[in-house]
Amino acid sequence: MDPIKNKIQSTSKETRQDIIGKILSYSCIALIVIVVLSIFAFVASKGLATFIVNKASISDFLFGTNWNPIATDKAGNPLLGALPMITGSFGVTILAVIFAAPFAIGTALYMTEVASKKGEKLLQSVIELLVGIPSVVYGFIGLSVVVPFVRIHFGGSGYGILSGAFVLFVMVLPTVTSMTVDSLRAVPRYYKEASLALGATKWQTIYKVLLRSATSGILTAIIFGMARAFGEALAVQMVIGNAAIMPKGLLAPASTLTSVLTMGIGNTVMGTVGNNALWSLALMLLLMSLIFNIIVRFIGRKGRM
Structure with missing residues (x-):
């Protein structure tokens, strides 16, 4: 042919x-x-019904402290103050990340700069195992170990933001650690070699060069950890106390957006004030997820610059 x-x-x-x-x-x-x-569109249509159909005030919803969808105030408006749940969600999330960040960075540095190949593989296996454990198992461990520990050593009933933060600390640790390891490995090798050639010690190189070069990646890992913690429901629900009131401290029973949502969504009728209010909490969770992603993109863009 x-x-x-x-x-x-x-x-x-x-x-x-x-x-x-x-x-x-x-x-x-x-x-x-x-x-x-x-x-x-679906979540927004359901969540906005609270303010469009039921005439609830957005300011009262965000800053009110009384959550009782089946009751009304003197003006006839439903009592939909979500501030206690918002405070609880941010409380356990921020506290868990504060606990997890130093451990995650230290573990990542050990895996990339100190550990042998066998030690690195062992730690990697442990991290992967922690990722694969279901949330309900973390919740049972928190209920059986963390709550009594907090009760004995810190006081109170044991249920509260501190217990939720301890459980979330273990849950977000693998995520932050894995992403931090990837960030440290992404630092060009010649950065380290140049620092050592100029006479810097190993730990000076780690602190002055590696960590600073990987800052944007580490911050991204922390934000992803916050997003993971903010959206967790079952494990936190089992140890936080589920009291829809303003938390008076880290040891007092509290609630989160996810805990109130998961407990109440099956006990309400579609289209009622209570059901619409829960969809509003879901909309807030969705918006927070979007905000976390925007922050991650902003940090990544700054890192490239």
Whole structure:
């Protein structure tokens, strides 16, 4: 056969495959975008019904401290103060990340700069095991170990923000550690070699060069850990006390957005004030997830600059 004709046929076949591949790729991307937008639209339509249909005040919802959807105030407005749950969510999240960040950074430095190959593999296996443990198991461990520990050594009933923070600390530790390890490994090797060549010690190089070069990646890991902790429901629900009141301290029973949502969504009728209020909490969780992602992108962009 004519070689020119064979080349034309081969090129035509590759072109058809490219077109089919592009169609499949763009179709999958469009499907993902449609699913995400549909979720946002659905949750937003349900969550905004509290303020549009039930005439609740946004300021009262964000800053009110009385959560009782089946009751109303003197003006006839539902008592939908979500500030106690917002405070509880941010309390356990921030405290858990404060606990987890030093351990995660220390573990990541040990894995990348100190440990042998066997030690690194062992720690990697432990981290992967922690990731695979279900939330309910963490909750039972918290209920059986953390709550009595807090009760004996710190006082109170044992249920509260501190117990929730301890449980979340263990849950977010693998996420922050894994991402920190990736950030440290992404630092160019010649940074370290240049620092050592100039006479810096190993620990000076770690502190002055490696950690500072990986700062954006470490901050990204911490934000992802916060997002993981903020959205956790079952494990925190089992140890925080689930009291929809303003927490008076770290040892007092409290609640989070997720705990109130998971406990109440099955006990309400669709379209009622209580159900709409819970969808408003879900909308807030979705918006917080979006904010965390925006922060991560901002940090990544600053790191590249």
